[in-house]
Amino acid sequence: MKKQAQAAWRFVRRWWWAFALGAGVAGAVLWRIFGPRAPDAQPVTVPPKLIERAREEVERVHLEGEVEKARIRTQAEDTNKQLDVIEAKGKTDPKAARKELAAFLASNL
Numbered sequence: 001m002k003k004q005a006q007a008a009w010r011f012v013r014r015w016w017w018a019f020a021l022g023a024g025v026a027g028a029v030l031w032r033i034f035g036p037r038a039p040d041a042q043p044v045t046v047p048p049k050l051i052e053r054a055r056e057e058v059e060r061v062h063l064e065g066e067v068e069k070a071r072i073r074t075q076a077e078d079t080n081k082q083l084d085v086i087e088a089k090g091k092t093d094p095k096a097a098r099k100e101l102a103a104f105l106a107s108n109l
Contacts (some may be wrong), residue, residue, distance in 0.1 A: 079108070 012019075048056075082104060090097030 083101075086097050086104060088099050089100065
């Protein structure tokens with residue numbers, strides 16, 4: 001029994017640094033896992049799924065289409081107003097209205 005105790009003590013004296021290193025690593029890992037959290041730690045955000053990104057892209061394209069339609073309508077309304085003025089002028093002076101209409105078409109086509 002005494003020989004076994006001496007052998008065990010010799011083993012501990014020879015490898016004490018490996019035990020200390022292992023205990024330090026285990027302590028560091030446990031501290032990292034169970035230790036206190038930083039107060040300003042950012043929560044992990046999950047990136048949006050592909051279907052969500054596709055829906056957002058579709059909405060963006062639809063919005064662009066609606067904006068383009070609105071711009072065209074606005075331009076058409078302005079054009080129609082000018083044509084209405086020329087038409088009203090044509091009731092009193094058709095020759096001048098035709099010249100004005102020709103100038104308008106030449107500038108807009």
